[in-house]
Amino acid sequence: MIQEGISIKVDLFYKEHKPTLGLDIGATSIKVVQLKKSGRNTKLVGYGNIGLPGGCISEGIIYDPETVAKYIKKLLEEPKYGKFKAKRVNSAIPESYIFTRVLELPEMTYDDMEQAIIWDAEQYIPIALSDLYIDFEVLGPALSAKEGYNDVALVAAPKAIVDSYMKMFDLLSLEVGILETNLSSIARAVISQKEINETIVLADIGGERTNMAIFDRAIRVTGSLPRGGVDFTRAIAEKCKINILEAEETKNQDGLPAKGGKAKEAMEPILLEIVRDIKKIIAYYEEKSGGNKKNLVSKLIICGGNASVPGLTEYLEKAINLKTLMGNPWANISIYPLKPVPKLEAPMYTAAIGLALKGNIYA
Ligand SMILES: Nc1ncnc2c1ncn2[C@@H]1O[C@H](COP(=O)(O)OP(=O)(O)OP(=O)(O)O)[C@@H](O)[C@H]1O
Ligand SMILES: [Mg+2]
Structure with a gap:
């Protein structure tokens, strides 16, 4: 049986339009960005970063959610620019602790696909299935061009990691829109x-x-x-x-x-x-x-x-x-009347911008 998946939440939450923070919690610093759609423009609502002391996060798990929450609260209260009132957050888990595989599967029913995914996860992921959240997504026709086959992405995240993020956002009374992998956010922000x-x-x-x-x-x-x-x-x-x-x-x-x-x-x-x-x-x-x-x-x-x-x-x-x-994640974001984000700092916000761009960006 497929368990509650990371991206299943997307479909549930994104039916309603809500202001959403893009929050990237790195090993050394936390970055936040909020964007707003204005006609054909994407406008900056606010952004900032704050250093994070070592030891709060280890192997992807937030071991000290109280301290990390305290830093996020401070960042949201004192950003470099803007004011944050959003009550929803999109965030990312580092790639290194998540298992992703692309499988080539023939056309089949949803239930059969679930079974194929579980079988593959059992074979290749060195963690008990009961300790993982598993999800999958059909990417489209197989890259190998094999007739009748699709590429299907399998994502499996250790429950201990996902649950630690959920616990921390709970402490902040923030509702989670999506939790995805860092590189997915990055791809969205820099690939035109x-x-x-x-x-x-x-x-x-x-x-x-x-x-x-x-x-x-x-x-x-x-x-x-x-x-x-x-x-x-x-x-x-x-x-x-x-x-x-x-x-x-x-x-x-x-x-x-x-x-x-x-x-x-x-x-x-x-x-x-x-x-x-x-x-x-x-x-x-x-x-x-x-x-x-x-x-x-x-x-x-x-x-x-x-x-x-x-x-x-x-x-x-x-x-x-x-x-x-x-990568220049700021390329299509209108930051008027602000001065451009200093060149040295600009690429640091890539994942946070990708997260803020996901789904609806109404403020
Ligand atoms: N203006 C700046 N302010 C803060 N850090 C900066 C600045 N310019 C460059 N850096 C560098 O950015 C690094 C932090 O980068 P980044 O925020 O991408 O890492 P992280 O997400 O915390 O770590 P990881 O991705 O490994 O979990 C620091 O090593 C610092 O040297
Ligand atoms: Mg990082």
């Missing part, structure tokens, strides 16, 4: 209508992790590496013999060229791991697609708080030998 038929690699270079995905009409494969901004900063501090705060400033302001190339030297072992994993996910996907030209990766889009490290886009483009862009 024009790019919808391309095969794109996404890399979210966050505080503690770099999460990757191949997007080909939907997210097909994901990967996760426990390396991120905190590792960059620590490496710069050690190499340049400066303290963590100075190293953070050096990384964010001057980036790879800083200290006569010493920052790059310090970051290089971590960068090489990121490059290796991005190359690996591309090779895996292209091979799986049987060398089908349609599925060849056309570009890499980076986002997350560390995508804006100066020199990083160029470095990755050269090392991976693939067109690389910093």
Whole structure:
């Protein structure tokens, strides 16, 4: 039997139009964005971020919901811009703790599909089914073009993670609209209508992790590496013999060229791991697609708080030998009368914007 799924809630809740917060709870910081539809424009209602002390979240589970709720409350009361009155929230769970698989299934009844999904989950997911919320979505005709077959996405999330998010939102008296995976929110925020038929690699270079995905009409494969901004900063501090705060400033302001190339030297072992994993996910996907030209990766889009490290886009483009862009989730959002969000901070809000864009954005 399929259990209460993560996205089943979408259909229930989104029948009514309600102002909704997009809330991205990262390992090192929480980001919030609220948007409003105004004619053909999408307007910014408010946005902000707040640092989160380590230890509140571990392996995706919010172990200290009271503290995280306290930080969210503070963020909602003191954002960088705007006023939040929304009582509903869309949020995301890090990819690394969620199991996603795309199955190729022949046309069948809903009940048979449920059985096929459960069978697959039992075979491939190393967690008891009773500890998971499972859901699935038919993505469309199979990429392999096999006659009469569909690609079906299976999503399984550990109950301990989902329940910990629900408990925390309960403490905040916020109703949950959707809980999805971070990379789904990111894809919505940075992949334009024009790019919808391309095969794109996404890399979210966050505080503690770099999460990757191949997007080909939907997210097909994901990967996760426990390396991120905190590792960059620590490496710069050690190499340049400066303290963590100075190293953070050096990384964010001057980036790879800083200290006569010493920052790059310090970051290089971590960068090489990121490059290796991005190359690996591309090779895996292209091979799986049987060398089908349609599925060849056309570009890499980076986002997350560390995508804006100066020199990083160029470095990755050269090392991976693939067109690389910093995602701009703000591109289609009207922020008048505000000044543009500083370039260094802009990619940090990618997932929060994607979450705010999901469903209705009435304020
Ligand atoms: N203006 C800024 N304010 C705060 N952090 C910034 C800024 N510019 C760059 N950063 C970097 O952003 C990083 C946090 O990025 P992000 O918010 O994407 O991570 P996270 O979501 O908390 O972590 P993870 O995705 O690993 O769970 C920090 O490492 C910090 O160095
Ligand atoms: Mg993050």
